[in-house]
Amino acid sequence: MTPLVTNIQKYSIHDGDGIRTSVFFKGCPLRCVWCHNPETQKCTNQLLTSNEKCTGCGYCVPACPNHAIRIVDGKSQTDMSLCKVCGKCTEVCPQNIRETAGREYTVPELVKELRKDEMFYEESGGGVTLSGGEVMAMDMDYIEALVKKLYRFGITVTIDTCGYAPYENYQRILPFTDTFLYDVKVMDREKHRKYIGADNTLILENLEKLSADGARIYIRIPTVKEVNGTDEDMRQIIDYLLEKKIRVAQINLLPYHNTGSSKYARLGEQYEGNGLTAPSREEMEHFVGLFEKAGFHNTKIGG
Ligand code: SF4
Numbered sequence: 001m002t003p004l005v006t007n008i009q010k011y012s013i014h015d016g017d018g019i020r021t022s023v024f025f026k027g028c029p030l031r032c033v034w035c036h037n038p039e040t041q042k043c044t045n046q047l048l049t050s051n052e053k054c055t056g057c058g059y060c061v062p063a064c065p066n067h068a069i070r071i072v073d074g075k076s077q078t079d080m081s082l083c084k085v086c087g088k089c090t091e092v093c094p095q096n097i098r099e100t101a102g103r104e105y106t107v108p109e110l111v112k113e114l115r116k117d118e119m120f121y122e123e124s125g126g127g128v129t130l131s132g133g134e135v136m137a138m139d140m141d142y143i144e145a146l147v148k149k150l151y152r153f154g155i156t157v158t159i160d161t162c163g164y165a166p167y168e169n170y171q172r173i174l175p176f177t178d179t180f181l182y183d184v185k186v187m188d189r190e191k192h193r194k195y196i197g198a199d200n201t202l203i204l205e206n207l208e209k210l211s212a213d214g215a216r217i218y219i220r221i222p223t224v225k226e227v228n229g230t231d232e233d234m235r236q237i238i239d240y241l242l243e244k245k246i247r248v249a250q251i252n253l254l255p256y257h258n259t260g261s262s263k264y265a266r267l268g269e270q271y272e273g274n275g276l277t278a279p280s281r282e283e284m285e286h287f288v289g290l291f292e293k294a295g296f297h298n299t300k301i302g303g
C-alpha cells in the first residue's frame with residue numbers, strides 16, 4: 001500500500017540539522033499516550049472535523065453520500081462509523097472546518113515537491129526528514145525508492161523513528177540515510193508497555209544493530225514526568241547507552257506538551273494523556289547535567 005502523507009512541513013528546525021522539510025506519513029505500530037500527531041496513527045485516510053466554528057448551515061448534510069452527517073442543536077454531527085472519508089463535505093463547508101488527513105503521492109511527485117526547498121537545504125546544512133507515523137513500518141519499496149532518489153539529488157535524509165520495525169527495513173535505507181532521530185522513551189518494560197503500547201525489546205535491539213552498522217544517531221527522549229521523569233529513569237537510559245556502547249551523535253530531551261490533544265476530538269477519538277505533565281525547566285536542565293556528567297556532551301533540550 002502506498003503510504004499516505006498527512007503533512008509536508010517546510011522550514012522545520014526541530015527535526016534534525018539545518019532547515020528541513022519534514023514529511024509526515026500515516027501509520028504507526030505504537031500508541032504513545034501523549035502522541036501529538038494522532039492523525040498519523042492509522043494508515044488509512046481520516047476525516048477531521050470540529051463543531052466550534054460550525055454555523056449549522058447544513059450544506060454538508062446533502063453533500064454526504066453516506067448519510068453520515070446530521071444537524072443537532074444547530075451544529076453538524078458526523079457518525080464516523082458511516083463516514084467513508086470521501087471528502088465531499090470538505091468541499092462545501094464555508095467554514096473550512098472539515099478536512100481529510102492522508103494524501104497519496106507517487107515517489108516522483110513527492111521528490112518534485114521536496115526539491116522546491118533545495119536552496120534552503122544547501123544554505124543551512126538541512127535536508128528532508130521523513131517522519132510520521134512510523135516511516136520504517138511503511139511499504140519499504142516506496143520508502144527505499146524515495147530515499148535513494150533524494151540521495152541521488154544530493155539531498156540528505158533524516159529518518160525520525162520509534163524503532164519498532166523489522167531491522168531489514170533499516171538495512172535497506174541505511175547507506176542513503178544521513179541521520180536517524182531514534183526515540184528511546186523509557187527502559188522499564190512495564191512502563192513502556194503501559195504508556196507506549198508495546199515492549200521495548202525490538203526497539204533496543206534495532207538501536208544496537210544500527211549503532212554497530214555505523215549509523216549516525218540522535219537519541220530523542222520525549223520527557224514526561226509520569227513516564228520517565230525521575231533520575232532513576234534517566235540513569236537507566238544512560239547506563240544502557242554506555243553499556244551497549246551506542247554511537248550517539250546527539251541527545252535531545254523533548255519536554256512533553258499537549259499541543260496535539262485537540263486533534264483527538266476532531267478525529268472522534270479520546271486523548272488519554274490528560275494526566276501527563278512536563279518536567280520544569282530546572283528539572284530538564286538537571287537531566288541534561290546527568291547526561292553530560294556521563295560523557296554525553298552534545299545533550300540538548302528540544303529538537
Ligand atoms: S468525508 Fe464523505 S462520507 Fe465522510 S462525512 Fe464527509 S461526505 Fe460523508
Ligand code: SF4
Nearest residue numbers: 054055057058060093
Ligand atoms: S457545512 Fe460546515 S459550517 Fe455548515 S453545517 Fe456543515 S460543518 Fe457546519
